[in-house]
Structure formats: structure tokens, C-alpha cells
Amino acid sequence: xxxxxxxxxxxxxxxxxxxxxxxxxxxxxxxxxxxxxxxxxxxxxxxxxxxxxxxxxxxxxxxxxxxxxxxxxxxxxxxxxxxxxxxxxxxxxxxxxxxxxxxxxxxxxxxxxxxxxxxxxxxxxxxxxxxxxxxxxxxxxxxxxxxxxxxxxxxxxxxxxxxxxxxx
Amino acid sequence: xxxxxxxxxxxxxxxxxxxxxxxxxxxxxxxxxxxxxxxxxxxxxxxxxxxxxxxxxxxxxxxxxxxxxxxxxxxxxxxxxxxxxxxxxxxxxxxxxxxxxxxxxxxxxxxxxxxxxxxxxxxxxxxxxxxxxxxxxxxxxxxxxxxxx
Numbered sequence: 001x002x003x004x005x006x007x008x009x010x011x012x013x014x015x016x017x018x019x020x021x022x023x024x025x026x027x028x029x030x031x032x033x034x035x036x037x038x039x040x041x042x043x044x045x046x047x048x049x050x051x052x053x054x055x056x057x058x059x060x061x062x063x064x065x066x067x068x069x070x071x072x073x074x075x076x077x078x079x080x081x082x083x084x085x086x087x088x089x090x091x092x093x094x095x096x097x098x099x100x101x102x103x104x105x106x107x108x109x110x111x112x113x114x115x116x117x118x119x120x121x122x123x124x125x126x127x128x129x130x131x132x133x134x135x136x137x138x139x140x141x142x143x144x145x146x147x148x149x150x151x152x153x154x155x156x157x158x159x160x161x162x163x164x165x166x167x168x
Numbered sequence: 169x170x171x172x173x174x175x176x177x178x179x180x181x182x183x184x185x186x187x188x189x190x191x192x193x194x195x196x197x198x199x200x201x202x203x204x205x206x207x208x209x210x211x212x213x214x215x216x217x218x219x220x221x222x223x224x225x226x227x228x229x230x231x232x233x234x235x236x237x238x239x240x241x242x243x244x245x246x247x248x249x250x251x252x253x254x255x256x257x258x259x260x261x262x263x264x265x266x267x268x269x270x271x272x273x274x275x276x277x278x279x280x281x282x283x284x285x286x287x288x289x290x291x292x293x294x295x296x297x298x299x300x301x302x303x304x305x306x307x308x309x310x311x312x313x314x315x316x317x
Contacts, residue, residue: 061217110179
């Protein structure tokens with residue numbers, strides 16, 4: 001259990017990788033950056049960590065997280081926003097659109113007249129989180145570094161390309 | 169089944185001009201206390217555990233997510249960081265690989281510097297847990313006239 005808290009998570013900077021994608025309108029390649037997560041902490045780990053951090057049992061923490069998720073779901077999907085102090089707010093967003101035969105997806109589309117808009121135009125409901133100003137500013141000020149020339153970057157590129165690490 | 173009220177908003181569209189869109193309307197803002205009260209009334213958890221879950225969730229954000237990790241919060245879903253790239257700021261193109269000459273290395277350095285400067289809007293991506301995603305799919309909508317509010 002002690003190992004959970006001893007793990008170093010404070011990296012102080014965010015890693016990114018650069019990739020190129022064809023621009024649909026011009027056909028030329030454009031360069032884009034994508035943040036690379038250092039590690040993925042699964043729900044078992046987070047539950048264990050949270051229980052230890054708040055000094056409650058893991059079972060209690062699991063029940064409390066379930067109740068928290070129920071509460072967020074209830075409020076957000078009934079049209080309210082949930083604002084957590086010093087963190088941000090959970091809100092819903094909707095997408096009203098039309099069926100695109102070419103991409104086989106619903107794409108956002110508006111109407112010329114307000115009177116033509118119907119609730120049935122809405123094709124998707126999404127739950128979003130928006131950080132508070134303080135955390136957004138903190139994230140914006142975080143140092144960035146390109147991982148492309150590092151071993152970590154190579155591993156990330158391989159995993160994106162579907163290349164499995166070979167067993168020596 | 170959950171119900172969201174909808175209204176109509178005017179938004180700019182790519183390429184210029186404006187169009188009207190049907191959209192959900194937010195009703196009330198629920199704070200920490202409102203959330204905890206709901207948890208106490210609708211589950212078996214006590215106040216200590218409810219407060220612990222909210223505080224642990226906030227602490228996990230700053231410990232894991234803000235340091236570039238992805239975290240999966242039990243029952244809620246997965247949180248990760250994303251960024252946007254302002255491609256208009258990138259005028260240079262990536263040199264053809266391999267970057268084995270000094271000239272190519274210099275070009276690559278300049279290109280990477282431009283891409284880094286074009287990174288903007290670091291955001292949090294939230295992928296709700298499966299149960300929450302399914303609940304979001306079954307939301308019904310009730311049309312209202314915004315002027316009435």
C-alpha cells in the first residue's frame with residue numbers, strides 16, 4: 001500500500017509529439033501537436049490512492065465514488081451544471097446536425113431560420129468538464145517538451161503505429 | 169429518463185455567416201454542497217465518505233492529470249489532457265527524413281520550434297464511463313422559448 005503514495009507523479013512538464021495530417025480542403029500536409037500521457041492510472045489504482053489519501057477504507061471510497069458519479073450524472077443530464085470549487089464544472093453539450101453520407105457521421109449543421117429549429121435536430125448529448133480559471137492558467141504556464149527524440153517518444157510512436165515491442 | 173430543455177441559438181459558421189442551432193439550455197448551477205447533499209439522500213454513504221470522494225477527486229486532478237498522466241476515476245470515467253495547434257502559425261514544413269545533415273537538422277529544429285509555439289488551448293478531455301455514456305444517449309429534449317426564462 002505504501003508504494004502507491006511513493007510513486008513520483010510530479011513531472012513538472014508536459015510531453016508532446018508532432019504528427020502530420022492531410023488538410024481536407026487544400027490536400028497539403030499540416031503539422032499538429034498532440035500531448036502524450038506519461039502513464040495511465042486505472043480505477044483500481046485511483047481508488048486505492050484516494051482511500052489512502054483521505055484515510056478511509058477502499059470499499060467506502062468505491063461506494064462514495066459511485067455515489068459521486070450518480071450525482072454528477074443526475075444533475076448534468078437534467079440540464080444543470082455541477083461546479084466543484086477550485087476544480088471546474090461539469091456541463092452537458094449538444095450537437096444538432098445532419099447525416100453526412102460521405103463520412104457516414106452526424107455533422108454539425110444549422111438552419112437558416114430560427115423557427116425551423118426543432119429539439120429533434122439534436123443528435124448527440126455529451127458530458128464535458130471545464131477547468132476553473134486558476135487551473136487553466138496553471139496548465140497554460142506548464143513547460144512543454146517534444147518527446148520525439150526520446151525513448152519514450154519512440155515507444156509512443158510504435159504504439160500508435162500498432163508495433164508491439166519485441167521480446168529480446 | 170432525464171430531460172433537458174432546449175432553445176435556439178445563433179452561431180457563426182466556418183466560411184462566414186451565421187445559422188441557427190437547436191441547443192440544450194442549462195438550468196441551475198450545483199455546487200459542492202448540493203452535490204454532497206444529493207449523495208447523502210440517494211445513497212448509503214455517510215457525510216465523511218461523500219466529502220472524501222469529492223476532495224479525493226480534486227486532489228487526484230492536481231496529482232495526476234495536471235502532471236500529464238491519464239486517470240480513470242471509478243464510476244465517473246477517464247480524464248486526459250489534449251491540446252490544440254494553431255496551424256496558421258506554422259509556416260515551415262518538416263524536412264524529408266533522414267535528418268542526417270546539419271542543414272536538415274537545423275530545418276527540423278526550426279520547424280519543431282514553430283510547432284511548439286503554435287500549441288495552444290490545453291484542455292481536459294473527459295470520456296464518461298460506459299453507464300454514463302448510455303444514460304446520455306437516452307436523454308429526452310423539451311423545447312422551450314428562451315424569452316420565457
